[in-house]
Amino acid sequence: MKLNNVIHGHRSIREYEDREVSQELLDQILDAGIRASSSGNMQSYSIIATRDPELKKKLYSAHMDQSMVVDAPVLLTFCADFNRMRKWLKLNGAPVHFDNFMSFMIGAIDATLVSQNCALAAEDAGLGICYMGSTLANCDQIGKLLNLPPNVVPVVGYSLGYPAENPAPRDRLPKHGLVHYDTYQDYTDEEIQSIYEERNEKGWKRYMDNPRLKEMTERLGLKNLAEIYTIAKYTEESHHEYSQTVLNYLESQNFMRNE
Numbered sequence: 001m002k003l004n005n006v007i008h009g010h011r012s013i014r015e016y017e018d019r020e021v022s023q024e025l026l027d028q029i030l031d032a033g034i035r036a037s038s039s040g041n042m043q044s045y046s047i048i049a050t051r052d053p054e055l056k057k058k059l060y061s062a063h064m065d066q067s068m069v070v071d072a073p074v075l076l077t078f079c080a081d082f083n084r085m086r087k088w089l090k091l092n093g094a095p096v097h098f099d100n101f102m103s104f105m106i107g108a109i110d111a112t113l114v115s116q117n118c119a120l121a122a123e124d125a126g127l128g129i130c131y132m133g134s135t136l137a138n139c140d141q142i143g144k145l146l147n148l149p150p151n152v153v154p155v156v157g158y159s160l161g162y163p164a165e166n167p168a169p170r171d172r173l174p175k176h177g178l179v180h181y182d183t184y185q186d187y188t189d190e191e192i193q194s195i196y197e198e199r200n201e202k203g204w205k206r207y208m209d210n211p212r213l214k215e216m217t218e219r220l221g222l223k224n225l226a227e228i229y230t231i232a233k234y235t236e237e238s239h240h241e242y243s244q245t246v247l248n249y250l251e252s253q254n255f256m257r258n259e
């Protein structure tokens with residue numbers, strides 16, 4: 001497929017055929033990932049491809065019971081990784097640092113770029129993916145299950161397999177609401193209303209069209225999509241909790257020596 005068609009044809013896939021992804025195809029996808037730019041060409045990431053059904057069952061609960069984890073044949077977890085680099089530095093008598101927050105961010109960016117390259121290569125080959133925010137939110141549980149050593153932290157991950165659904169593309173905010181030329185132009189209230197106009201409608205309709213989500217919206221007395229986002233989907237309490245999990249895990253994985 002043409003790259004532009006692959007990019008514009010993207011939809012997250014949450015239902016999968018019971019069909020393996022060959023090692024040859026997986027290698028092709030991973031090779032595309034590894035061609036991504038990385039900070040200083042340090043490639044401060046690792047990719048963990050999980051196929052083992054027993055391990056996927058264990059990861060299912062760490063991924064907040066999302067069915068893709070067990071239904072898709074492959075789960076890819078992209079980690080910020082300075083473990084490998086630090087071992088190499090030590091073997092060469094160089095100072096061994098990269099144990100601070102900046103290093104984590106470098107690894108996280110590298111890992112994310114690799115993940116999106118792999119995603120595009122997978123979609124080009126007719127596969128589907130769905131990112132899972134649980135990779136970071138429950139990085140401690142996932143890190144334990146994947147046997148991650150210090151200086152390795154899971155950042156992004158997704159299910160990978162042959163699609164068993166054909167969802168319509170999800171809307172995007174209009175480009176003029178996302179792009180600034182030269183410098184940032186802050187938004188007036190009117191501009192915000194206009195940028196979110198279609199999202200308000202389509203997002204609300206999506207919730208109302210799904211009986212389970214509609215029931216939840218009504219039970220919580222939510223009046224609009226903005227309330228859905230902050231009262232149902234991403235509550236302040238849950239985000240505080242996940243922040244604490246990530247900060248504690250970064251500390252325990254030796255990424256917080258910042259003094």
Ligand SMILES: Cc1cc2nc3c(=O)[nH]c(=O)nc-3n(C[C@H](O)[C@H](O)[C@H](O)COP(=O)(O)O)c2cc1C
Pocket residue numbers: 010011012013014066130131132133134156169170
């Ligand atoms: C970092 C990240 C985390 C995500 N986490 C989840 C998730 O946990 N579960 C899920 O079903 N979709 C998840 N998604 C998928 C988004 O919901 C999806 O990309 C968005 O709604 C736009 O839809 P589209 O990908 O089909 O265009 C995640 C996407 C990203 C980039």
